[in-house]
Amino acid sequence: MSAPAIRFEDVTLGYDGHPAVHHLTGEIAPGSALAVVGPNGAGKSTLLKGLVGTLKPLGGRIDRGALKSGEIAYLPQAASLDRSFPIDVFDLVATGLWRKIGPFGGVGAKGRAKVRDAIAGVGLTGFERRPIGTLSGGQLQRALFARLALQDAPVILLDEPFAAIDADTVRDLLDLVARWRGESRTVVAVLHDLETVRHAFPETLLLARRPISWGPTAEALRPERLLEARGMTEAFDDRAPVCHSHAA
Amino acid sequence: MSIYDALIGPFVEFDFMRRALIGSLALSLGAGPVGVFLMLRRMSLAGDAMAHAILPGAAAGFLVAGLSLPAMTLGGLVAGVSVALLAGLVTRTTALKEDAALAAFYLLSLALGVTMVSLRGSNVDLLHVLFGSVLALDDDALLLLAGVATVTLVTLALVYRPLVLECVDPGFLASVSRAGGPAHLIFLGLVVLNLVAGFQALGTLLAVGVMMLPAATAPFWTQRLAPMFGVAVAAGALASVAGLLGSYHAGVPTGPAIILAAGVVYLLSMAFGPAGGLVWRLVPARRHRAA
Structure with a gap:
């Protein structure tokens, strides 16, 4: 099972011209386990939809390497x-x-x-x-x-897989995630429970519309970063100026 | 009156009764499974809307060629498919939900149809279009009904897997395949096809009854998908026979009699059906299992 790297090049994803994820650049390494963390409305589910391809980026590019359609397994909410x-x-x-x-x-x-x-x-x-x-x-x-x-997909996306699930089930399902990692599959999961993230996901993307931090979990989830994420503006602004900062 | 006279005699004696029986059985065979899918997709009322949408097409055919089967069928097909496509297009490109778009287009379509029929025909003709003529099915009409039933069952078998997945988990289907959209459109085409076939026999307004009433009956007999199709077809067939005989013996119009019979089957199933019938709720559960 060899998953190619997935690269984000200045990706903006959103609805009706309003960004939900703004200017995301980075790479998900093959076989890594990435947790996506952030407040409600931070664009976490939107990011997964962009990854799986059901939502086209408003700007930028998502490079999925040699992944064919159907090679990304996706568990929606x-x-x-x-x-x-x-x-x-x-x-x-x-x-x-x-x-x-x-x-x-x-x-x-x-x-x-x-x-x-x-x-x-x-x-x-x-x-x-x-x-x-x-x-x-x-x-x-x-x-x-x-x-x-x-x-049997090389890349597996999980959108809040443990919401309202009891501890025993979470433990069993995390064992399964660990087994997938052992098989060199890439796992990306939207999660809210930071304990689970610190315990089972070595890498974390902290998202609040824009990426706040992306890297080793302990780094990405430092208190000042979490505080910064909480200060996110939630509302779409219909009078917001058009964003010109895309690298063409 | 002997049992033979009551149940079998009318069909042996009269050719038009045999034709009506074959026609309505063929209709039940195709429309039942289509109705089950409509119900499971929570589109039970969409069937009704489509039935209204077909009217102006049939009316256009009627205006051009009088009471001609091919002209009215073709007109109905074109109108039904256009309304389905337009509603789908509006749903995909604007914020309007599919049910609202369907309602808008079918109302337009219905008003247009009634206006067109009243421009030329008498009210008797209008009644004919609205309520059908199951006792006057000629060879062409029977071939159409049988052909539609055949096409429906074969097509449903072909799009079965994407169609079921589109109902139960559209998000998952979209992540593995693009078959969801085409399957939905093909299915809407089948709805139109069966309603057009049904209006030959029962009229535009009652065609949807033979589709939805047996479908609504099925869940009171089984909680499994495949048997639901069987129950729906059986309920439709039973209603056809009962409706034809009731109309023969009581001298009431045949189309409404078939739908009323389907309604009685539905009500009885709702009351006594083994899977969630109402009477079982009245009986207090005395025992329950340990695990």
């Missing part, structure tokens, strides 16, 4: 999933095989074995035929991590 839909755990996890089988290919006996392994890997064996609507929040997150594992 739980809200995008319709939990009332009649689909069971096995089928939901099996969608992680999409890159291999596409819209028409069969899952096959090998694929089914892989799905069962992935489900076992997150401790959900026995839940295969349970509709997703009957799962607890933690169980659903385990299922979604099983799908991520099945995607």
Whole structure:
């Protein structure tokens, strides 16, 4: 598993011409584990959307190296999933095989074995035929991590993966993240719990619309940096002047 | 009256009853699964909006060629697909949500259609377009209904995986594939196709009934996706037979009779269905499992 480096060159991401992430430059090294930290509205989810490619930059460039589409596995915030839909755990996890089988290919006996392994890997064996609507929040997150594992992607993006999840589940899922790192996959996670960040993510990007600090976690999360991040202006200003500082 | 006279006789005796039976069964076969997807996408009322949108197209066909099946079908298809595409375009390019855009375009479309029909035809013609004529299906109409059912089932099978994923987790689908958008458009095309086929038999306003009522019935029988399609088709078929027989014996109009029968099936399922029917809530649970 060799993930190429991902480079941001003066990237601005946003909506309706207003930046949510302003002038970000830097590199995510192959096989690194990067935590993205910052206040609400700091542009953390927007950054992941830009990374995965569903949101085009307003300015600058994101260089994904030789990564093909589908080689970035992305776990959005739980809200995008319709939990009332009649689909069971096995089928939901099996969608992680999409890159291999596409819209028409069969899952096959090998694929089914892989799905069962992935489900076992997150401790959900026995839940295969349970509709997703009957799962607890933690169980659903385990299922979604099983799908991520099945995607077998060199780059894995997690958007607030541990929000409202109990400590046991967080520990199990962090073990899985550690295993992905052992397989030289790049992991980028939006997180709020600084203890988790310091414990499991060697590198941190502190974001408050613009990058406040980016580097080794202990450095990036120094108290004065955190204070600076808290001073972020939250509102879009419709009368703000047009920004000309892009390096063309 | 013997059971034979009540249930089988009318179909043996009259050719038009047999044709009506075949036509409405074919319609149930295609429209049921489409309705299940509409319901799961929380677009139950979008089906209704599309049915209204088809009217001006059918009316244009009617103005040009009178009561001609090909002209009215083509007109309905063009109008339905245009409204679906326009609503999709507005949703993607402006801040307006898809339901609001659909409502706007179908109201425009409906007003246009009623105006066009009243310009030329009498009110009897308008009633014909609005409520269909399931007892007057000719060979062409039957072929259209059967063809639409075939195309619908084959196409649904082809776009099944992206369509299901687009319903359950659109964010994930967008991250692995661009198939979501095309699958959604193809699906809307199928909705229009089935409504156009349905208005041959039941009229524009009732066509949506044979699509949505069986779909709304299905979740009271099963919580699993694949069996839901079967239940919806079975409910539609049952309503077709019951509606035709009821209309034959009681002398009421056939189209509304079929929809009323589908409504009765829905209400009974809501009351007694094994998966969340209302009566099971009235019975207090005496026992529960230890784990």
